[in-house]
Amino acid sequence: MKKMMLRLFIKLTSMFFITILLWSCQSATIKFNENNYIAHLKLDTSVLVATEIAHDLEVPWDLVVDHEGWIWFTEQKGSIKRVHSETSEIQKLVTIDDVFYRKSTGLFSMALHPDFENSPHVFVHYTYAITDANLMDHIFSKIVRYTLKKQQLTDQILILDAIPGRTFHNGSRMLITKDYKLFLGLGDAGGGTNLTQNNQVLNGKIIRINLDGSIPSDNPYPNNPVWSMGHRNVQGITFANGKLYASEHGPITDDEINIITKGSNYGWPNVHGYCDLASEKAYCKDSIIVEPIKAWTPTVATSGLAYYNHTAIPEWKNSLLQSTLKGQSLRVLNLNENGSEVTEEHILLQKFLGRIRDVTMGNHGEVYVAISNLDWHPGHQPWMYDSLPTSRGDRIIKLERANDAMLDQLTQIENPIELTEDAEAYALPSEDWGFNATDDELLSGQNLYMVQCAACHRPDGKGNIGQIPPLVNSEWVSGDNQRLIDVMLKGLSAPIIVNGVEYQDEMPSYQNLEDEEIRDILNFIRIEFGETNGNIIAADVLHQRKGLQ
Numbered sequence: 204m205k206k207m208m209l210r211l212f213i214k215l216t217s218m219f220f221i222t223i224l225l226w227s228c229q230s231a232t233i234k235f236n237e238n239n240y241i242a243h244l245k246l247d248t249s250v251l252v253a254t255e256i257a258h259d260l261e262v263p264w265d266l267v268v269d270h271e272g273w274i275w276f277t278e279q280k281g282s283i284k285r286v287h288s289e290t291s292e293i294q295k296l297v298t299i300d301d302v303f304y305r306k307s308t309g310l311f312s313m314a315l316h317p318d319f320e321n322s323p324h325v326f327v328h329y330t331y332a333i334t335d336a337n338l339m340d341h342i343f344s345k346i347v348r349y350t351l352k353k354q355q356l357t358d359q360i361l362i363l364d365a366i367p368g369r370t371f372h373n374g375s376r377m378l379i380t381k382d383y384k385l386f387l388g389l390g391d392a393g394g395g396t397n398l399t400q401n402n403q404v405l406n407g408k409i410i411r412i413n414l415d416g417s418i419p420s421d422n423p424y425p426n427n428p429v430w431s432m433g434h435r436n437v438q439g440i441t442f443a444n445g446k447l448y449a450s451e452h453g454p455i456t457d458d459e460i461n462i463i464t465k466g467s468n469y470g471w472p473n474v475h476g477y478c479d480l481a482s483e484k485a486y487c488k489d490s491i492i493v494e495p496i497k498a499w500t501p502t503v504a505t506s507g508l509a510y511y512n513h514t515a516i517p518e519w520k521n522s523l524l525q526s527t528l529k530g531q532s533l534r535v536l537n538l539n540e541n542g543s544e545v546t547e548e549h550i551l552l553q554k555f556l557g558r559i560r561d562v563t564m565g566n567h568g569e570v571y572v573a574i575s576n577l578d579w580h581p582g583h584q585p586w587m588y589d590s591l592p593t594s595r596g597d598r599i600i601k602l603e604r605a606n607d608a609m610l611d612q613l614t615q616i617e618n619p620i621e622l623t624e625d626a627e628a629y630a631l632p633s634e635d636w637g638f639n640a641t642d643d644e645l646l647s648g649q650n651l652y653m654v655q656c657a658a659c660h661r662p663d664g665k666g667n668i669g670q671i672p673p674l675v676n677s678e679w680v681s682g683d684n685q686r687l688i689d690v691m692l693k694g695l696s697a698p699i700i701v702n703g704v705e706y707q708d709e710m711p712s713y714q715n716l717e718d719e720e721i722r723d724i725l726n727f728i729r730i731e732f733g734e735t736n737g738n739i740i741a742a743d744v745l746h747q748r749k750g751l752q
């Protein structure tokens with residue numbers, strides 16, 4: 204009898220504690236209010252609440268969730284931070300000094316060691332530059348490894364170096380599988396067939412290495428990190444259903460989601476999307492090209508990719524979550540049972556948060572998205588974006604299924620915003636990529652040139668041989684836009700050679716001029732003296748200015 208009483212007592216107390224535990228777990232998820240509530244999203248049966256967990260960020264590129272519920276993120280300029288999913292506390296873990304940040308270069312993707320609790324390592328991929336005597340930046344990228352010690356990332360170790368880079372199309376997205384293989388999706392660095400179809404270079408490839416940088420013996424080509432080829436710019440990668448999925452940016456047509464298999468060729472630049480045009484059919488007949496499981500035309504700019512298989516949001520079970528930049532939306536792609544086909548697409552959050560750079564799933568089936576409105580593209584393509592929400596900087600947003608308590612809480616929100624799925628992708632304002640200085644801008648450039656530059660470089664741009672270098676026929680004027688903008692912002696004092704003659708006087712800095720004034724002067728000298736195009740835009744100057752800070 205006594206024993207039974209004791210058992211009952213234990214049972215009752217443990218039930219009591221379990222109830223308390225469940226209650227406290229529940230209350231931990233009731234964590235939104237007027238301050239962090241953004242909107243709620245109605246799916247078929249579930250309601251998702253969107254809350255802001257971090258703001259005033261600058262281009263958060265990659266999101267990774269650890270076992271303690273920290274959401275790690277890289278920022279393109281070079282910092283790695285983490286924000287806690289429950290408390291929203293932010294910790295800055297490291298600033299990487301040698302990150303080269305211009306336009307779409309910088310710090311990109313990262314991955315945690317699969318056994319992070321015992322091996323607290325994080326792997327990151329970023330661009331760096333080597334500047335030569337003529338101030339030309341030669342861009343490369345590398346993978347390094349850090350170790351987390353007392354809330355700081357230290358002990359940088361080089362894992363893979365000297366991946367050829369460019370100011371655009373450097374990828375990337377990283378993934379480490381349970382068998383300790385690191386996959387990295389890279390871009391074509393603007394190169395054509397000679398790069399993407401050549402297995403001896405890493406551009407336009409998905410590569411696979413061991414965590415110490417060595418090459419797995421079962422890679423398709425001996426002693427070569429290349430795993431698959433023919434990619435344009437891979438920015439999404441995820442592993443599920445025993446398959447590796449990757450998404451990549453197409454040009455004006457055909458963003459793609461592919462199932463990546465060992466040694467396969469995905470066709471870029473000879474095949475865009477499916478083998479459906481006459482020329483593509485011919486090419487696909489001669490070479491074995493793997494076609495995508497999904498392609499978008501017009502393009503949506505596919506960035507981060509995640510796989511969702513949690514019970515928390517039943518509508519999303521066995522789906523790929525694709526974040527899109529230009530498409531300004533989250534695409535939910537339901538898969539068939541074995542994950543080989545996309546059966547349905549749902550367009551969510553469209554034109555609500557702006558450009559979505561990455562998406563990842565948390566430990567309890569909640570989802571995080573990284574917003575990327577402060578990156579180079581919105582400014583660079585003003586014709587493509589009527590407006591982007593930037594007042595709170597770039598943000599990380601959490602989406603979680605509302606339980607009863609949260610549904611109740613929703614009724615108390617003063618200005619609720621209810622979102623639903625969109626039936627169609629919004630029409631882009633324009634897909635016009637051509638741009639050139641207008642006549643008015645050139646006239647302003649000419650006037651500014653006469654006031655600011657002509658005293659030294661002369662009205663005809665011929666300079667004074669041996670003292671002031673000419674702008675006519677100068678490869679500084681007709682060459683790299685960014686170097687030219689740098690000359691204006693920083694001035695020049697190191698000896699330089701122009702048309703075979705050395706100069707070593709000083710060229711003053713013009714950083715006090717407005718972005719538009721610098722644009723006009725440079726477009727004027729490029730067209731007038733360089734006989735080349737005037738395609739510098741103010742956003743390029745602004746971006747360069749920011750990069751120099």
Ligand code: HEC
Binds near residue numbers: 696699
């Ligand atoms: C005070 C004289 C002076 C003025 C004013 C001046 N420059 Fe220069 N500029 C120089 C000198 C000297 C160099 C070479 C610097 C060196 O050797 O490092 C130079 C170099 C350059 C170069 C690179 C070399 C070449 O010849 O292509 C460019 C481009 C240039 N200047 C453009 C401009 C523009 C545009 C302006 C007006 C906004 C301007 N400069 C105003 C003196 C001047």
